[in-house]
Amino acid sequence: MKASEVFIGIAAHKEYQMPNNSIYYPIHVGSYNKELIGGYLSDAEGDNISKHNANFCELTATYYIWKNVNADYKGLVHYRRHFTSKKSHSDYIKGKFSEVLDEKKLLTLLEDYDVILPTKRKYFIETLYSHYKHSHEIMPLDQTRIIIEEIYPMYLDSFDKIMIRRSAHMFNMFIMKHEYFNTYCEWLFSILFELQNTIDISKYDEQEARVFGYISELLLDVWLEENKVRYKEIPVMFMEQQNWFIKGKNFLMNKFGNKSAEKISL
Template sequence: MKKITIGVATHKPYQMPSDSMYLPVQSGSEFHPKIEEYSQDNIGDHISGKNKNYSELTALYWIWKNVSADYKGLAHYRRHFSKDHNVNIFTQGTFNEVLDRATLESKLEKADIVLPKKRNYYIESIESHYNHTHYEQDLVVTRDVLEKIYPDYVEKYDEVLKRKSAHMFNMFVMSEEKFNSYCEWLFSVLFILEENLDISEYNDFHARVFGRVSEILLDVWIDKNNYSYEEIPVIFMENRSWLEKGTKFLKAKFKISRY
């Protein structure tokens, strides 16, 4: 049996999936009381102290540097892959619907990577949506960084920004070899971006910029390397106010107010 480890990033105690392939990882452990039954992302080689700007990526980094498995992945305490293809993002999920090993293995037999179903923005491109809700300079400086260190990725980056859908949430499962390769590429970009992007005036919400940029970079890396993927629905474990989210989305689009 292949060893599969999917880290579940969380900053607080929360119900976890029962399947043994899930590993709760306390992200931002540097800033929170220790949760004894979880792995902490400030042990070993880590960047836990960057959590306020990197969000769940501090857990991703920890898994990259400290966990060995045939397949590795990342999920979120409030967001999980679902084994039920009939669920959708508009309903609250249950832990009985969370992706299990057998379903995941059947997907990994067909493709290199397992991803969430694409999130569609319909009336906006990825770039325009980001610029309406966050800061345009984030994407501009990211492109500058790619031009300097990975110029062969720039064309794909521009292409992804023009699309109206993307694989969001920093959720995926892939072989350890690909996982490690992706993390090496991703963090090399983000660390230089961090050095060149002035976020001194960002509030706490916008300061999580590197976690958000990484959501876009995932598709860039996958498409540039021509990896195949299988999509799985994502379920949300808490109720969400879609009216509130929709209102904020429209206000941002029409420049009434930012998120």
């Protein structure tokens, strides 16, 4: 396999250090009607949903890749979150760009797996449904179930099974064989666009208005569960030092009903 057959987009809204590897392509998300960051691709080119970035988050880059990129393997990471070539990585340690998943390691993994995913995030005292309810408006997630029941009823059991789990593949990060990437995107966006047409988010605050990005994080495992996809989990590095005390405090505040606490993305 040649490196040119692999396209991993990096969702970014500002200039930032990028991996020194030809398989990675920075994408300026939400670039509609904005000055493009030099050297970045624009999620507003071709068939796109860039103007909806405030609601779809990094999914505007996922959509751009789906509709406009032709490669044997396609994926998405974030400018501050990257897969690592290391066998393990502590969330308490700042990531190093020298340890970002490289071409050689990736191609070796793709010989045996169809999808590369982040190591699952675990919610020991919450189900995925209860965590979402404590962190976000629950109505859109309930409406998503109704939509799945209507247009993809064969996925309903998988949806219900995922909602009571206490772990999930988060961040909307993945690398897939192109046929899986395209099939997943067709399924995902058909649900999200129907949800967009069904719910009213006009009174949501800026954080809560990112609803379609939040919902999609849960739908990935629904799709994986139903289709029995061969996947490999590998660690994710956060490229900045995180304040885990504040994260834990906000998690508990959300769980016990303090809606003034900072919203936490899954």
